[in-house]
Amino acid sequence: MSQPQAAPEVDGDTRPAPMLLVADPDADLVGELAAALEREGILVAGVPDGAQALLQAGALRPDVVLVSATLPVIGPVDFVRAVRLARTVPVLLGVGEGHAEQAVQALAAGATACVARPYRVPELLPLVQAAFPGDGGRGVLTVGGVELDVGAYQVRVGGLPVHLPLREFELLHYLMRNADRTVTREQIMRHVWHAADGMSTNTIAVHVKRLRARLGDDDDRLIQTVRGVGYRLVTPA
Numbered sequence: 001m002s003q004p005q006a007a008p009e010v011d012g013d014t015r016p017a018p019m020l021l022v023a024d025p026d027a028d029l030v031g032e033l034a035a036a037l038e039r040e041g042i043l044v045a046g047v048p049d050g051a052q053a054l055l056q057a058g059a060l061r062p063d064v065v066l067v068s069a070t071l072p073v074i075g076p077v078d079f080v081r082a083v084r085l086a087r088t089v090p091v092l093l094g095v096g097e098g099h100a101e102q103a104v105q106a107l108a109a110g111a112t113a114c115v116a117r118p119y120r121v122p123e124l125l126p127l128v129q130a131a132f133p134g135d136g137g138r139g140v141l142t143v144g145g146v147e148l149d150v151g152a153y154q155v156r157v158g159g160l161p162v163h164l165p166l167r168e169f170e171l172l173h174y175l176m177r178n179a180d181r182t183v184t185r186e187q188i189m190r191h192v193w194h195a196a197d198g199m200s201t202n203t204i205a206v207h208v209k210r211l212r213a214r215l216g217d218d219d220d221r222l223i224q225t226v227r228g229v230g231y232r233l234v235t236p237a
Contacts, residue, residue: 019064020064021060022047023047026068030044030046031046040121042128067079069093069096070099077105090112092114094114096118141179143179143235144236168211172215184230185230208223221234
C-alpha cells in the first residue's frame with residue numbers, strides 16, 4: 001500500500017480536512033473510495049492490514065477509522081479492542097456476506113457501526129462528517145499562540161502581527177489545518193507547491209526552517225520534524 005492519500009484542496013473551505021483511515025487489504029477498493037471521498041473534502045489514508053492500522057491510528061489521529069471484516073495480521077475485533085484502550089475514535093466495520101459473526105464481536109468490542117463492503121460513499125460520508133466538528137466556519141485557525149486569518153492573509157504570534165511570504169503562509173496554513181497530525185513531504189509538495197514530484201525535499205526543509213524562525217519556534221517544539229516522513233505542527237499542552 002502506498003503512503004496515505006493527500007488531503008484535497010477544497011475551494012473556499014478554511015476548515016481542517018476530516019480524516020478517514022481505511023484498513024482494508026483490497027488496494028483497488030481503497031483507491032476508489034479515496035478518490036470519491038476526497039472529492040467531498042475528506043482526507044483518506046489507506047493501509048492493508050491491522051498492524052499498520054494500529055500504527056497509523058496513533059500517528060495520524062484520524063477522525064474515523066474504517067476496517068474491513070477481512071483485515072489480516074491483526075483482525076478487526078482485536079484491532080477494535082486495541083484502539084479502544086487508547087482512543088475513543090469512531091470505528092466502522094466494513095462487512096459483506098458471511099461476516100455476521102465478526103460484526104457481532106466487533107460491536108461488542110466497541111465498534112461504532114457496520115457499513116456495507118464494497119463501500120458506498122452516500123453511506124460513509126455522513127458518518128465521517130458527523131464525527132468531525134471542524135472549526136465552525138470562522139476562517140481563523142488558532143494553535144497555541146499562533147493565529148492565522150485565512151481571508152485576511154494575516155498571521156499573529158502572541159497577538160503581534162508577523163509577516164509571512166505567500167509560500168510560507170500557505171505552508172503554515174496546511175500544517176495548522178492538520179494540527180497534531182504528521183503530514184508527509186509528498187503531501188506538502190502536492191498541496192503547498194502543487195507539485196506531484198520532481199521537487200527537492202530540501203526546498204521544503206528550507207521553508208520550514210524560515211517559517212520556524214518567523215514564528216519564534218527556536219526549539220522546534222511547534223513544528224516538529226518526523227524523521228524520514230515529514231512534519232507535524234503540535235498543539236501546546
